[in-house]
Amino acid sequence: MSEPSPHESDVPEPHSSIKRLRVDKANPTIYDIARVAGVNPSTVSRALSKPGRVSAKTLKIIEDAAAELNYQVNPIARALPTGRTNTFGLIVADITNPTFFDIIRGAQTTGTLRDYTLVLAESAESAVTELTTARRMMTTVDGLILASPRMDDHDIRALAQDKPVVVINREVEGVSCVIPDVAKGISEAVRSLAGNGHKRIVFVPGPPQSWMSARRWDAVQSACEWSRVEAVRLESAKPTVDGGRRVARAVLASGATAVMTYNDLLAIGLLQELQAGGISVPDEISIVGFDDIFGADFTTPPLTTVRSPLGECGAAAATRLLDLLTDAGSPIEIMQVETELVLRGSSGKVLAKS
Amino acid sequence: MSEPSPHESDVPEPHSSIKRLRVDKANPTIYDIARVAGVNPSTVSRALSKPGRVSAKTLKIIEDAAAELNYQVNPIARALPTGRTNTFGLIVADITNPTFFDIIRGAQTTGTLRDYTLVLAESAESAVTELTTARRMMTTVDGLILASPRMDDHDIRALAQDKPVVVINREVEGVSCVIPDVAKGISEAVRSLAGNGHKRIVFVPGPPQSWMSARRWDAVQSACEWSRVEAVRLESAKPTVDGGRRVARAVLASGATAVMTYNDLLAIGLLQELQAGGISVPDEISIVGFDDIFGADFTTPPLTTVRSPLGECGAAAATRLLDLLTDAGSPIEIMQVETELVLRGSSGKVLAKS
């Protein structure tokens, strides 16, 4: 513990209840301000966090002292009695997956506007790691966003019992969620392909346990049924560029003239592999990806994709979470964000095979 | 304040010094463990954080009680007396810039391995915002990484006086840094272009106040001098895809047959614009980018680039920072990571113009 320097102890304290003396210390505290301003530390605390609770005269004296000392509140000390840190957590399934970059960006930007700091972690696609990480985060952050979570619904609900939780890309009963309305974008895509003369569309799904992959396949089927187009589903593929390359032969073997993939990475890998095999895109086969990730328009031809507004998802989730923190009585909400077809060069009219 | 329930106050406390009673509370504390184990809270604290300081028998009793109560340490309460939160901050200049994705990934992965949590923020390319954000972060995190910082050197040194700071992509005297050795990769690139017959190389620089942009131009000049190739420098361009598009005419007007850009985004935008103008890459002009960002190999032809190992930068910076936290006496270090030429299809032999 630091002790008062000899010369300071010679100066009688205006209020003997101030015990926490600070000498030769980098960061001033409200006790230092109290001494300079000649008031009680509790008055300083009120002046800084509840200015209306002290008189204007006292407030001015305290603010001047704080400025003079270059005081900065210690968020840790404040968090202990209030239970609030002005931080929120975000756990993503796989930090190498670029779909999460926009989600992180949207959440971070929204948090900053609301004076909250983002704490980031990943689960490495493991439900166990995810739950452990979430429990640890919950001890410090004010609320938590789970992006494409892998843990069970009941684990998510248990977390939400403690502090506010918002889930992205998955619907969990009893918890606020932000979910892209995949039906809209997929319907637009299937309609576009049908209009271009395609009779058979093959779908390349993502991870077997992915909730979103199942939703996307459901939507493809539904849209194809409506447009009287045949829908074929391949085996699940790794949601990576390499996964897309590996699925090229199966895509061709399906006899389809259009392919829709679980995500853009699969689409890009597929595009590259087909082109390497001399197959012309979109002349011989149309490709439609999903999400509209960063780099999706770098390809030649640029990738047609169903755009998930990932940045909006992140921003909406952060907004909802911070609203829940402000008004704890807010009801559970399922927020849907619209997907839309982004028509680029990788899809077109079906042409006769050469 | 919570009060003891009536039935609990009827039961005499084994140790009357325990005042903090907890009833109907979600999260148990060391006071609860103390009561169950029949020891002093300070003994519980020592058992959990310095197990060798209590007897094996007492340790077992306390651990059993902690497990029974499903106790989880409150990092905020621990941080107040120790000053440690097991978190580290990372501020990036622009969260929309994909070069930071790998840096974030590298730092986050390393932090997780060392049981540290990443706190992320961005400065939106503003030196003022950056310094304000850094100062705020410094009140809670144990250390800070600044990626491509925009603030002054002396502000960075002032921050480092308080807690450990590591800088990426810039050399700051008196502060540990992680810097890509741009000379190596750029030399390889210039050598490759010279070997392909190019006699004039034009460089498209990035932001005027970017330290790294100046270093890259220095390296291009030096390498060109060695290879007896003419080096030409254009005006600074916005380091975005659009910035690359806008600089296409100036690139062509320079008469160079090879262009090196400040970063991949510039190169990709330039590539797209030249191709849209009917100029064949690399037949009519070779393009070399920098960084090898995500998506750099999506283009057709795939982009030749000088690869900055950004993930390694992030990991090295995090490793250095956490080492500094573990051993405060560690000296300042300048860590260089090697760049290397990644030869793809966007650069090749100079051909006669048609």
Add this chain to the structure above:
DNA sequence: GCAACTTTGGCAACCGGTTGACAAGCGGTT
């Protein structure tokens, strides 16, 4: 002028954990 009411600054307990100082207990030695 006084009673009733409001304002406002101080007191001290508290948030949950850490840790220096102290003392009791134990075994060994003289």
Add this chain to the structure above:
DNA sequence: AACCGCTTGTCAACCGGTTGCCAAAGTTGC
């Protein structure tokens, strides 16, 4: 029996801020 050295559990102050309660001071109405 007294002393020494060591172990180990307790006491209580502390980290920096918050806040319920209280009392003194100020204001208002009669």
